[in-house]
Amino acid sequence: MSVTEQNTHESHDDHGSHGHYAEGGNHHDTPQAKHRKEHIALWLFIGGDAVFFMLELFFWFYLRANNTGGMWRAANCTKAAQAAINGAGATASNMCTDGLGNAITAPITKAAPIHTIAIAVLIVISAAFVWFMEVQARQGASRKATTPLAGLALIFVIAAIVWQIVQFQVLPFTTVDGTYASTFEFYMGSNLAHFALVLTIALGVFNRSRKGLFENGRWYQIHLSRLFWVWIAFSSAVLAAVAVLFA
Amino acid sequence: MSYESKHEAIDAEVEPLISHPGPLHTRAIGKILAIWAVFTAIGIIIALFLPQHLFPVGYGTEQHDVVLTFVVFTIAAAPVAALVYAVTFYSLFAWRKKGSGKSDTPPPDGAPIHGNSAVASVWIGVSVVLVLFLLVWGMTELGAETQTEANVIRVNVTGQQWMWTFSYPGTGVTSPTLIVPEGRQVKFQVTSEDVAHGFWPVQLGVQIDAMPNVTNLISATPNKLGTFAVRCSQICGLYHAYMQTTGQVVTNAQFAQWLTNHGASTSSVKSYALSGK
Amino acid sequence: MTTTAPLLEDTKLEPKAGGFYRHQNFLTGLITGIISAVVFWAIAHATIQGSNWGSDMVVTVTLVAWVVGFNIGIGSFNAVLRWTLGHDQDHEDELYAAGVGQGWKRYFKFCTDHKVVGTQYLVLVMVLFAVGGTLAMMIRTQLLTPHSRFLSPETYNAIVSIHGMVMIIATIIMVSGPFANFIMPIMIGAKDMAFPRLNALSFWLVVSAVPPILASFLLGGVDSGWTTYAPLSAQSPMGQDGFAITICTFVCSVTVAGINTIVTTLTMRTTGMTMGRLPIFVWGSVIAGALGLYAMPAFLMAQSALITDRVVGTSFYVSMQGGTGWLYENTFWIMGHPEVYVILIPPVAALAEIGSTFARKPVFGYKILIAGMAGIATLAIMVWAHHMFTTGWAPNLADPFMLTTELISIPTGIIFLCLIGTIWRGNIWTRLPMYFLYLFLFNFIIGGITGIYLSDVPVDQYFHGNMFVTAHFHYTLLGGAMIGAAGAVAYWFPKVTTRMLNERIGKTAFWMIAIGIQVTYFGQFWEGFQGMPRRVANYNALFLHANQMSTTGAYLLMAGWIVFLYAIVHSWRNGEKASANPWHAKTLEWHTLTPVPLENFLVDPVITTGPYTYGEPDPIPAPQPEPAVVGSTSSQEGAH
Secondary structure (H helix, E strand, O other): OOEEEOOOOOOHHHHHHHOEOOOOOOOOOOHHHHHHHHHHHHHHHHHHHHHHHHHHHHHHHHHHHHOHHHOOOOOOOOHHHHHHHHOOOOOOOOOOEOOOOOEOOOOOOOOOHHHHHHHHHHHHHHHHHHHHHHHHHHOOOOHHHHHHHHHHHHHHHHHHHHHHHHHHHHOOOOOOOHHHHHHHHHHHHHHHHHHHHHHHHHHHHHHHHHOOOOOOOOOHHHHHHHHHHHHHHHHHHHHHHHHHHOO | OOHHHHHHHHHHHHHHHEOOOOOHHHHHHHHHHHHHHHHHHHHHHHHHHHHHHHOOOOOEHHHHHHHHHHHHHHHHHHHHHHHHHHHHHHHHHHOEOOOHHHOOOOOOEOOOOOOOHHHHHHHHHHHHHHHHHHHHHHHHHHHHHOOOOOOOEEEEEEEEOOEEEEEEOOOOEEEOOEEEEOOOOEEEEEEEOOOOEEEEEHHHOOOEEEOEOOOEEEEEOEOOOEEEEEEEOOOOOOOHHHOOEEEEEEOHHHHHHHHHHOOOOHHHHHHHHHHOO | OOOOOOOHHHOOOOOOOOOHHHHOOHHHHHHHHHHHHHHHHHHHHHHOOOOOOOHHHHHHHHHHHHHHHHHHHHOOOHHHHHHHHOOOOEHHHHHHHOOOOOHHHHHHOOOOOHHHHHHHHHHHHHHHHHHHHHHHHHHHHHOOOOOOOOOOHHHHHHHHHHHHHHHHHHHHHOOOOHHHHHHHHHHOOOOOOOOHHHHHHHHHHHHHHHHHHHHHHHHOOOOOOOOOOOOOHHHOOOHHHHHHHHHHHHHHHHHHHHHHHHHHHHHOOOOOOOHHHOOHHHHHHHHHHHHHHHHHHHHHHHHHHHHHHHHOOOOOOOHHHOOOHHHHHHHHHHHHHHHHHHHHHHHHHHHHHHHHHHHOOOOOOHHHHHHHHHHHHHHHOOOHHHHHOOOOOOHHHHHHHHHHHHHOHHHHHHHHHHHHHHHOOOOEOOOHHHHHHHHHHHHHHHHHHHHHHHHOHHHHHHHOOEHHHHHHHHHHHHHHHHHHHHHHHHHHHHHHHOEOOOHHHHHHHHHHHHHHHHHHHHHHHHHHHHOOEOOOOOOOHHHHHHHHHHHHHHHHHHHHHHHHHHHHHHHHHHOOEOOOOOOOOOOHHHHOOOOOOOOOOOOOEEEOOOOOOOOOOOOOOOOOOOOOOOOOOOOOOOOO
16 A cells, blocks of 8 residues: 655653553543543443343243243143143143143242332432433532442442342242243343443442542543443343333 | 656656556456356256265155255356356466466566456346345245145154154054155154254155254155155264164055054044045 | 664563562463362352252352453453552553563463464464364264264264364454454554453453363263254253353453454554555454454353253253243354354455455455445344254244345355456466465355255255255365465464465465365265264264265365464474565555564554555655654655
């Protein structure tokens, strides 16, 4: 290719005076350049997570619609239903049973919605605090204003994690109780994994706010954190809604 | 040096480096077309003679269709492959200087062709036509295959690690080998006791997976008497390689006799073998 | 080219007090990983073993501990930790992280220099192919005779499955790992990739992903092929857990690498390098990266649901409890089909560069070629159920999926058009890289056309699950993609290793490989025609001759690859020193020094034309005033 080369490259000796790169990244980047890269990267990552999220929805509705052997929630495991399910060629011995030949005569209890909804609310509130924190930081708020908000966001994500763990304990079913139970617990595990990612970010945002690293217009990392946080809150809320409405 | 004279000086320097299109251009196309014609002919001859020897002898109409489709698709593909091979083959003789492979200096630059919309349009247009042909052929074939005929006969196929069991509904007969009558559509109702298996009566030219808690349907129409292979085509664990049995195409009379010999009542044989239920 | 700025890599770094992370390397990673695995194994064994969950949970916990421990030990998460603590890296930290002042040791550390990462990937790829290739030879040796007792069925199944997965990993990273990392940033005039630390992370994630799948052999193996269909895989031996952990880790690596490639291309092009002036290789890397980003989460979903089925008794794939194997198959192939194009597109893009350089012509149909690659990627998302034609799932969807699958032959045809259009009326320079383009064209016609047979549902009802399918995908993935990768290695060898690849040895290897491929895989087509299923340890005597042909070819093929490996290693150590642009090529990577300086260019390039200006006289730059410079020599005039 045709190249006309210009000497635009400064000597590296000048860079020692820049000191710590609070924003991290390549020291050749202007803040705008760095922000643009991170912004695109974050959306790409969210895109990938969105594929995973949509597959989670697919799993739920596919298994529910198929209701193989009546074992979605064993909701219609009456004799008549079993006869209808059996169809040509399928063996009757493993319909609506626990797999060991013990017939299942009662439906699997739905999970209490209170927990599912509470967890979603907690993570949404957590995201709201970060959003508010970003608004403050954009207006040039000091660490005294932003840190409590970061702290609250952190507390609420911890609360969401704790409540999610509690929900595991109080579930009226276990993973072996059919596909509703399996998919519900998978959603819970997915929440834990995603909330753990948010927790890492929350710790960092809180600590950095405390150290004043978001003062003087350096709010961009809060912005990126907020975007991710909102995505997690949104996707968790949707999963919660599906789990409650389409049990 | 003025700007213009700089231009001329550089042009003069660069000029010998560019190879120019000459009268060879149309001769090249002619030669390539000739090579293409030869390659296409070879491809078509291969298509007409080779597949039928490579495939096993078919015992069902579906297998015959497989071979036919294979031959037709190969004939359709021959000119495409031939064109690519003709150009690449020709390039090594016409556009390569001897010794270039050992040279550290590159040959002079070739013609600065960035593209050709006419060629591209034709190429894409022909591809679309070919694809449409493939699709219509395939859809027609598949449509014909999925019709259920009036005198269809049903056979239950159960796969499990690592054997096949065939049963004939209504007659109470089960068998480890697959016996089917000639000349009628046989509808296999396939399921599995455990993991996914692949029910593949090879020379009948069809297959379908055996899935647990599901009955999959596939039809074949045996049209030749004799023995065929039934193999498992979906890896199913330790002895997947051994999950094979034989099948046999017999006459209607032999089929009825076989059922009776295996304990079917006369009435069930009558209703099953005759009414196609 | 002259400069007064000292080369960055000559910078002296003083040892830093309290900089423990500067002592982290592969060894610390290994040790931390092993200790974590042992500790968590002990905890899991004590608390879980003997309970309802048992061995699969213990194995899973142990292997996750290995992966996380290794990455902590080598410093993958240091940046995150430091960010959380508010203790960001300074300039000297960055230079250290980029390997300044560490010599050969930087290749064994978490090093952010994209050239180091690219080189590390190159070595890793060769190791993976050696492992996968050895497994392949064991398969073909077993299949030399119909009732061989060389391998037990259990071992054979494990070898077949793990061979497949190791090769899939190797082929996904074989061009994007070494060359999208090393070469691509230089090609666009950048100093590094957008996220150098993520780059190093993607590499070490793959490294940490390999032991779990190899551990599978010791854990009872994997008996369901590389596709590990449920419900069989839900009840497989514990080796399946190793397999699943490998996948989950590998998925993270590919995701991170894809993001890095895309962002680098979008944001780090040098002045004048518009999207329309990007070399085809960059476009191919971006398209493949985007496709991988879409596909990999599906793999993660399929395997994590499989893990829960195995470890905590969920029933996603177990029909007795409400699940279905079809769910696994759909989710898997939603990944599996795009994934083969993630494998194929980067080598094809590299071959376009090779075609241009060695025919001394522009790439034919630049825009159409990009549209073709993008078209393949888009259609790839819509064809997955052609792998499920014979599963009994949704028979009504057979026609639509047959349509989308057959449509893919249109953009594939465009790729052929552009490759032979590039050769058309060129002046062919038959150096080694060009050999691979020709072999690709030959092989991929066969691979592509055999795919068309398989896309026809009735024909697939004969060929599904039989050796014809195996031959088809080996023609496309080995005969096509891997040959393209070999071409990429031969092409960029001088820039990456600073030496010329010995062509005499390389061309010998080439012919062995070329002939080996035809013999091996025509043997397998023959097996398929005759009706031999795939993944079988023993077979009917009917198939003897076809198998003998295939095994003979395989030995020749393997020998060819070994000779190629020898050429690489021998030339890397003793080869003739390469000049900066031995191929007299036009793309930007050839217009910097060999060896490439730390920040790739001593002066930032400014681009004024597209990359394929063969046959055109170099333009005379417009008259410019002398630039005002700070502390350096004046710029040159004229074009390079």
